[in-house]
Every structure is written in structure tokens, then in C-alpha cells.
Amino acid sequence: MSTRTVEYRLTTPGLDAKGNVVQVPLGVPRTLDPDDDLHDEHMLINIGPQHPATHGVLRLVVELDGERVVKVIPHVGYLHSGFEKLGEYRHYNQIIPLTDRTDYLSPLSNNVCLALAAERLMGLEITERCRVLRVIACELSRIISHLVWIGTTGIDIGAFTPFLWTFQQRERVYNLVEAWTGARMTTSITRVGGMMADIPEGWEDSLREFCRTFPKVLVEVDTMFTRNAIWCGRNQGVGTISAEEAINYSLSGPMLRASGVAFDVRKDKPYLGYERYDFDVPVGQHGDCYDRYLCRMEEMYQSVRILEQALAELKPGPLNVDDHRVILPPKSRTMTDMEAMIHHFKQVMDGVPAPVGEAYVSIENPKGELGYYFVSDGTAKPVRWRIRPPSFINLASLPHLCEGALLSDVIAINASVDIVMGEIDR
Amino acid sequence: MSGADSAAALKARFGAAVTRVWESCGDTIVHVAGVRAHEILAWLRDDPTQRFDYLTDITCVDYRDIERPLEVCYQLRSLARKSDLRVKIELDKAQPLEVDSVYDLWKGADWVEREAFDMFGVAFRGHPDLRRILMWETFAEGYPLRKDFPLRGRFTRAEQTRQALGVNPEAHYSFEELGIAETWADLPADVQARLARGERGKVG
Secondary structure, rough: OOOOEEEEEEOOOOOOOOOOOEEEOOOOOOOOOOOOOOOOOOEEEOOOOOOOOHHOOOOEEEEEOOOOEEEEEEEEOOOOOHHHHHHOOOOOOHHHHHHHOOOOHHHHHHHHHHHHHHHHHHHHOOOHHHHHHHHHHHHHHHHHHHHHHHHHHHHOOOHHHHHHHHHHHHHHHHHHHHHOOOOOOOOOEOOEEEEEEOOOHHHHHHHHHHHHHHHHHHHHHHHHHHHHHHHHHHOOOOOOHHHHHHOOOOHHHHHHOOOOOOOHHHHHHHOOOOHOOOOOOOOOOOOOOHHHHHHHHHHHHHHHHHHHHHHHHHHHHOOOOOOOOOOOOOOOHHHHHHHHHHHHHHHHHHHHOOOEEEEEEEEEEEEEEEEEEEEEEEOOOEEEEEEHHHHHHHHOOOHHHHHOOOHHHHHHHHHHHHOOHHHHHH | OOOOHHHHHHHHHHHHHHHHHHHHEEEEEEEEEEHHHHHHHHHHHOOOOOOEEEEEEEEEEOOOOOOEEEEEEEEEOOOOOOOOEEEEEEEOOOOOOOOEEOOOOOOHHHHHHHHHHHOOOOEEEEOOOOOOOOOOOOOOOOOOOOOOOOOOOOOOOHHHHHHHHOOHHHOOOOOOHHHOOOOOOOOOOOOOOHHHHHHHOOOO
């Protein structure tokens, strides 16, 4: 349990009768006294699957003693689509549209992870420009995912205005994504060995402009939330989990780092050349909802830093690997050159075979460690495509996080896990 | 100390229980005997030179070749050493698919083991709450990610729709949940009978 005793000065200070600035003591530790039992019948509350605070079709059955939570039983699977099964019937490139639809709040980084996993399996080395563009894709999706998280969590806890600000910024990113990929959510931007498309002309300047102006909105959100008495009261000391427990529960991403475990796949198992970028990984101390909020806020600032460095690194050059067994030749050549046409035909009809073997590739997704595990038997379709879903594994800790909390805390804790049902149910 | 070193240490310590060590795409993969798997995984977690304290994932692989055994894969990580290891158990499909649960070692195994049970029918002995998780509890078509399961399911579309429409609203709560609410005794006798008859509960 958190023992924070810091008093927060309100951003807009109130004055008491003597004219002194009012300070609000926050984060009073809540303990569950075993004698606290009201000795009355326990109540069963059903939350969801159609409930705005469950962030999708999650259903929670909550056993209550008065207002105190005795037990939470989550029910998932309402959005189950069998993506892993579908993947076994598709070529590697054909799986990419499925990855858009798992974590649909950060489709770009899912695309990137799938391409990386397939490339590891096939032993392909991607070009420098492709690598930088993928870093940009990953960081943009981190920003949009965290913006949705902050906006909707604010609504869950009773703050409506920041939702409008964050969604306005998300719209700006979506405009960028739309200009690049032609779609807003179902992006399918990567291909095995390269990208579906290069960025359009002038896109870099739009992104630079976004990087310049976006942090101002973060500052506004920060002003609204970080020292807001209600926000602190609802989040501090709520849903606490220690570092040892967080590791034992296999938490990942901001959930793990808020508990004080400095593990970030970008730093500790670098991919896409992340080791060359200068950025910090925010780590919390208390492992409560408030520290998870702080971690995600800081991650957005760091993403902007990475985006700026990536823009500086982005040099003209080839985008796709120079291997027409993997990457489709240009359409103009397909129509005029016999060899190119054969390559085109073989790829479209037979797919790209991967050698016998297996690969587990993980990246730092906004929600945690996303892992794709491919097993290949030498054909163009994987034997097994396993998604290691970060929010599914993070959500599994919800019953533990909610023990002894109040019913209203369940909403705050569930929001702080940052779930997306498309990924949990797959 | 890399994954290969861990594999060598396992071989030295457990000998014949480690049946195969190989590498693929830079990952070290160790096949171990199912009966000693729990002991080996516990050693990997607790031994000071190994310290695989983080369970990244548990999943199963069913190969297209029906002769090949079904595999249970444990993706382990040592956060301190930043090292990964994949441990595999092979299960003969002619025998009951059973392994020991590692929930007592890693709490994170809870839902991933339930999912492996749901999708492949592997029973994890000692798991505290082994129920279906993504499919509904009355799902009677089998285990979807097995290779012998057809892509569109075993039942016809009409049968699937009939079953979906025929579900009782009460059946959305488990016996345990109805027990908490103390409503089981209040249910009409015919509803009790329908629930007990298998509207939910036993699967497979």
C-alpha cells in the first residue's frame, strides 16, 4: 500500500477563512480491515459488457461487501474473432490486415511487429530508410494510443474536457496516418521486407509541425490532471502492485514500469535501431494508477523526442529490400518485363515461403510488450501465429489489483490497465 | 550468460530430462520431458545463475503433420540478465493432454494457461480455475486452434445460431457467481434443472 503523504497545492488555490492557501492532503492509504465486514449479504454487481467505463466489451462481475470489493471476476471473449486461426490460412503479407484489427488503437506498431517477426523468420535485413520510417510509425501509434487512454480515463473519472483536447490531437495524427497509408485505423502499412508506401511529399514538414505544437497540449492536460485534487484522490494509492508482484504477474509496458521495474523492450532488447535514439524511460515508484498515468504522460514527451530524431535521421534511399522474391516489383515493370511478371505471379499466388524454424519477436507496444511467435514448416503460411497480447496479460491482474478497493476504484483501476478488447479477445 | 549457456546448464543438471536443445532465428529452444517440466521450470526461476523471473508467454503448437506431438511452449525471460529461453514440452496426442500448471511459480500463468486449455484442450494440473476464457463455457465444438478443427467450426451455421439464440440469460452466470448472490436457491426448479443439465459447466 502506498504511503505517500505529500500535500498538493491546488493549481487554482482556494483560500480558507483566514486567507491561507488551502492544501489538500492526498493519497491517504486505504487498508482493508478484516473486522470491516458489514456482516450483511454480499451483493453481486454486473458491469458490462455494454458499459462505457469497460472500454469495450469487457464484463466484470463484482462481489461487494457494502461498497468494498471482495472479488472481481472478469469475463472476456465477446469480441473473439479467431485471428490466430485465420493467420494459419494466410500468407505472411496477408496476415498484416489482421494485425490492424487486434490492437486497433495502435495499428501501425502492430503492422511493424508482424513484419519484423516474418523478417526474422526469413532472415531478411531491411533498409535504413525503412527502419527509420518504422520507428516513426511505432512512436506515432504510441502517441495516439496514449491520447485515447488519457481522454477516456479522464471521462471515467469525471473530467470531460481533456478528452476533447486529446481527441483533437489524435485527429491530427490520424490525418498524417491517412496521408501516408490511405486509411485511418486499418493502416496495413508494412510489408515483409519493406513498407506498403513511402511517405508522401511534404509529410515530414507536417510531422515536424505536429512535433512542435503537440507538447503544448500535453502541458494543458498536465495542468488539468497532474495536481488536480480529484484526479490525485481517485488515482493515488489505488490499484497498487509492488515490483515483485508486477514481475510475477507478467505485467508489461507502463503497468510494469509504474511499479518501479525499468524494463522497456526498446532499451533492453533493441529493435529497429532504437539503441541509437536518445530517449528516457519513465519509471514509477508506487505502482498505483497515478504513477501509471505519469509514466504514460512522460512516454508521449519521449515519443516526440524520438520522432524529432527520426526525422533528422530520415535520409533518401531505397525503401524495400532489393529482392523480388519477397517484394513485388513495380507495376510498370510487371507489365513489360517477363521476369518481373513471374515474380509478381509467384508472390501473389504462392506467397513468400519461410524456412523451417520459429521466431519470437517482441516490441514495446503502447500497452506493453507485444510479441509475435511464428512457427514455420517451410511453406508460405505459418503453422502457428501466436500473439502475445499485452493488455490480455495485464488485465489478468485486475482481480488482484481490485482486492479491497471500492467499487468506484474498480473503474479507475480498470482504466489504468489500458485495455483494448480487440487485442484481448483476438 | 546467453540462452545457450542456460541450455547447457540445464543439460548438466537434469541430464536425460532435457531431450533436445536447438536454435532457431537466434532463440534457444530446450525440449524437456513433461513429467519433470515443473521441476525444471522452478529451477530455472529460482537458481541464482538463471533467475528466469519473468514468464513472457505460454502457448501451444499443433503441427499440420498429425503424427507430430503437440507442443506446450514456455517463453521465459530473466529481466536482470536480459536473456530469453524457450522451454517446450511435447505431448503425445494419443494420450490425455496434461501438464503441471506453473501458476504456483508465476501468477501471470493464470490466463495464458486458461487460453491454452480453451484453444488446445491441454489440461494444466493444479491450475486453480481452469475454465474456458475466450470461448463461452457451453462451447461444445472442441478446441479451435487444433489443426483438426475446421476453420468455420464443426457445427453448421444454422446450428450455431440455434444454440446462440437458445441460451438462457441465467446461464451467463456461473454456479460460483450465483452462489455469491445467493440466488441459486431462488431460481425456479425448471431453471435449476436446465442449468444443472449442462447449459454450462462441462465442455469438450
